[in-house]
Amino acid sequence: MRPNTLNPLFAPITSLPGIGQRLAKAVEKLAGPLVVDLLWHLPVGLIDRRHQPHISTAADGAIVTLVVRVERHLKGHNPRAPYKVRCSDATGFMDLVFFNVRGDYLEKALPVGAMRAISGRVERYDGMLNMVHPDHMVPAEELAQIQIVEPVYPMTAGLPPKVLRKAIEAAIGKAPDLAEWLDPALLAQRRWPAWHAALTDVHHPADEGALSAFAPARQRLAYDELLSNQLALAIVRARNKRKAGRASKGDGSLRRKIVAALPYQLTGSQKSALDEILADMAAPTRMLRLLQGDVGSGKTVVALLAMANAIEAGGQAALLAPTDILARQHFATLEPLCAKAGIDLALLTGRDKGKAREAILARLGTGDLKLIVGTHALVQEGVDFADLRLAIVDEQHRFGVKQRQALADKGAGVDLLVMTATPIPRTLMLTAYGDIDVSKLTEKPAGRQPIDTRTLPLERLHDVAEGLRRAIATGARIYWICPLVDESEQVDLAAATERHRMLAQMFGARVGLVHGRQKAAERDAAMAAFAKGDLDILVATTVIEVGVNVPEATIMVIEHAERFGLAQLHQLRGRVGRGSAKSSCLLLYQAPLGETAKARLQILRETEDGFRIAEEDLRLRGGGEVLGTRQSGLPEFRVADLAAHGELLAMARDDAQLMVDRDLALKTPRGEALRLMLYLFHQDEAIKLLASG
Numbered sequence: 201m202r203p204n205t206l207n208p209l210f211a212p213i214t215s216l217p218g219i220g221q222r223l224a225k226a227v228e229k230l231a232g233p234l235v236v237d238l239l240w241h242l243p244v245g246l247i248d249r250r251h252q253p254h255i256s257t258a259a260d261g262a263i264v265t266l267v268v269r270v271e272r273h274l275k276g277h278n279p280r281a282p283y284k285v286r287c288s289d290a291t292g293f294m295d296l297v298f299f300n301v302r303g304d305y306l307e308k309a310l311p312v313g314a315m316r317a318i319s320g321r322v323e324r325y326d327g328m329l330n331m332v333h334p335d336h337m338v339p340a341e342e343l344a345q346i347q348i349v350e351p352v353y354p355m356t357a358g359l360p361p362k363v364l365r366k367a368i369e370a371a372i373g374k375a376p377d378l379a380e381w382l383d384p385a386l387l388a389q390r391r392w393p394a395w396h397a398a399l400t401d402v403h404h405p406a407d408e409g410a411l412s413a414f415a416p417a418r419q420r421l422a423y424d425e426l427l428s429n430q431l432a433l434a435i436v437r438a439r440n441k442r443k444a445g446r447a448s449k450g451d452g453s454l455r456r457k458i459v460a461a462l463p464y465q466l467t468g469s470q471k472s473a474l475d476e477i478l479a480d481m482a483a484p485t486r487m488l489r490l491l492q493g494d495v496g497s498g499k500t501v502v503a504l505l506a507m508a509n510a511i512e513a514g515g516q517a518a519l520l521a522p523t524d525i526l527a528r529q530h531f532a533t534l535e536p537l538c539a540k541a542g543i544d545l546a547l548l549t550g551r552d553k554g555k556a557r558e559a560i561l562a563r564l565g566t567g568d569l570k571l572i573v574g575t576h577a578l579v580q581e582g583v584d585f586a587d588l589r590l591a592i593v594d595e596q597h598r599f600g601v602k603q604r605q606a607l608a609d610k611g612a613g614v615d616l617l618v619m620t621a622t623p624i625p626r627t628l629m630l631t632a633y634g635d636i637d638v639s640k641l642t643e644k645p646a647g648r649q650p651i652d653t654r655t656l657p658l659e660r661l662h663d664v665a666e667g668l669r670r671a672i673a674t675g676a677r678i679y680w681i682c683p684l685v686d687e688s689e690q691v692d693l694a695a696a697t698e699r700h701r702m703l704a705q706m707f708g709a710r711v712g713l714v715h716g717r718q719k720a721a722e723r724d725a726a727m728a729a730f731a732k733g734d735l736d737i738l739v740a741t742t743v744i745e746v747g748v749n750v751p752e753a754t755i756m757v758i759e760h761a762e763r764f765g766l767a768q769l770h771q772l773r774g775r776v777g778r779g780s781a782k783s784s785c786l787l788l789y790q791a792p793l794g795e796t797a798k799a800r801l802q803i804l805r806e807t808e809d810g811f812r813i814a815e816e817d818l819r820l821r822g823g824g825e826v827l828g829t830r831q832s833g834l835p836e837f838r839v840a841d842l843a844a845h846g847e848l849l850a851m852a853r854d855d856a857q858l859m860v861d862r863d864l865a866l867k868t869p870r871g872e873a874l875r876l877m878l879y880l881f882h883q884d885e886a887i888k889l890l891a892s893g
């Protein structure tokens with residue numbers, strides 16, 4: 201249970217002054233639904249209102265705070281003319297200028313004869329000083345309240361900055377003083393403030409330097425965030441380690457048959473990855489290993505051989521895929537090989553219901569069925585194994601820790617292999633897995649040719665489509681990708697449908713369409729037709745992003761390439777260049793491109809090395825967006841910026857490991873404080889694990 205001291209922070213934002221139901225929506229979109237979320241909504245700029253000249257000495261364009269006397273109201277002759285309020289000080293006159301004034305609020309706020317402190321940007325016209333819509337107008341005796349350095353927050357439409365600032369102030373006010381959870385030696389060495397002081401600091405930047413990721417208060421809060429991430433992962437890992445693993449060491453009989461049935465030789469890196477996996481499986485501890493290999497590097501066959509080992513050892517194996525399409529594709533790839541080896545294999549997705557599903561579950565339960573491929577349907581309750589030894593999760597970044605764990609929990613001491621084609625930079629990997637063993641497939645299978653990648657403005661779209669004519673005549677198969685931006689799936693779908701119509705008009709019936717809103721059967725049919733060669737062009741939203749394998753496809757067209765993450769573009773591009781024929785990728789972009797966008801697309805033209813692409817993307821864009829997909833399953837940080845705080849992450853990992861070694865139950869005073877920190881950062885799952893022992 202969350203300690204009561206934190207309750208005010210975990211109240212809804214509507215508990216803050218000025219935040220009603222209507223504004224709560226805007227605040228939630230910006231920061232989150234709870235008071236605590238506002239603490240991490242940090243300023244991105246500041247306005248210095250400390251400058252207090254006189255009317256005669258105020259410089260054109262400056263932000264100033266002035267104390268003035270209200271002289272008279274000069275209302276416009278028509279509603280569109282500006283409403284001016286003439287004011288004075290000992291040195292001269294100025295006008296406060298307002299547009300679209302309704303009612304009499306100005307008469308109330310600025311009564312003639314009153315002394316007012318005002319703050320805002322001034323301009324000088326024909327010698328007359330003007331201030332258009334002052335940011336602040338308060339009674340003169342409240343001058344001190346506005347003569348400050350004001351933080352500027354990321355904003356959203358419909359939320360007045362003042363309201364947000366006030367709400368954030370109130371949120372800070374609700375933050376209790378908590379016992380220090382960081383090592384005092386670290387605080388001293390880094391000159392970091394205590395938690396509450398750091399919060400106050402980051403929300404009251406004194407100068408530009410205080411906004412930097414390297415300002416002590418920001419570093420402190422970033423470290424807290426990274427530490428809670430690392431500590432939660434370390435706790436999960438420690439718990440898993442304490443559960444004994446199984447030693448699964450097969451006799452190689454099934455593996456030999458599979459390898460003999462392959463139409464190719466395994467690459468060197470496939471062999472060494474497999475050796476690493478087999479060694480882990482043979483050990484009596486639980487395997488937690490990541491198999492990382494660029495798109496097309498041949499992870500599937502490595503997975504199959506590892507699963508064969510589990511079966512040889514007398515157990516069962518499961519392969520979890522993120523989408524229906526992928527699960528089906530894996531099934532189709534594995535089935536002929538399994539048949540050669542005499543391994544019984546089944547497919548289970550959300551579409552399997554009733555008798556068929558019952559039959560599969562029954563055979564899993566008796567251990568009769570050795571190998572199963574499926575989607576989330578595998579993780580559900582009621583899916584029980586006789587002896588699950590190895591769980592493999594494909595395209596891991598699509599799944600959360602919870603699903604990964606749920607599958608592993610379906611057996612005793614299950615070995616876990618996660619596979620990803622997304623080249624996750626080292627720093628991001630740490631945040632997602634903590635310390636995990638990694639096998640990399642660095643070689644591409646023999647015979648692959650480089651993909652010719654070009655960038656073109658969208659205006660050339662019709663030329664591009666025309667150009668496909670020749671390619672189709674020579675038997676090429678083409679993917680045409682339309683972006684999916686999740687804010688407006690409707691609109692995007694319309695774009696894909698429209699593109700499909702256009703291309704069908706040009707090329708006739710041999711143009712297909714797949715998207716996420718389609719009935720699964722319809723989508724499968726289109727994919728299958730494309731794979732078989734019954735379609736020349738497949739128009740798709742990003743549903744085809746992961747894993748789809750049609751070696752005959754050689755052209756990839758991507759519309760609005762600038763809207764995609766680099767890693768995502770790399771993945772999409774990886775759908776072609778899988779056979780021995782020469783492939784190309786056309787990135788259509790909306791001109792004009794900004795500098796960063798240009799640099800990003802340039803990287804894709806320069807290299808096909810997924811790791812380099814990911815590192816460059818991290819450098820250009822910062823951590824959170826590298827995967828280009830919001831449902832990435834990787835943690836998102838509010839304060840920490842992985843591009844700037846990589847060093848802190850490494851420290852946090854060591855710190856977390858030390859803590860778990862010394863005090864896994866978090867019972868010491870520092871442990872207790874850290875437990876509170878975990879609550880603060882929503883790491884409740886890890887705490888639950890602590891409770892369950």
Ligand code: ADP
Nearest residue numbers: 464465466467495496497498499500501645749
């Ligand atoms: P990914 O790592 O993207 O999942 P796949 O496992 O789908 O890659 O493999 C991509 C393609 O490469 C498949 O058609 C597969 O049959 C083929 N392949 C895998 N390993 C080799 C190899 N050693 N030599 C040649 N082709 C291979």
Ligand code: MG
Nearest residue numbers: 499500594747
């Ligand atoms: Mg794959």
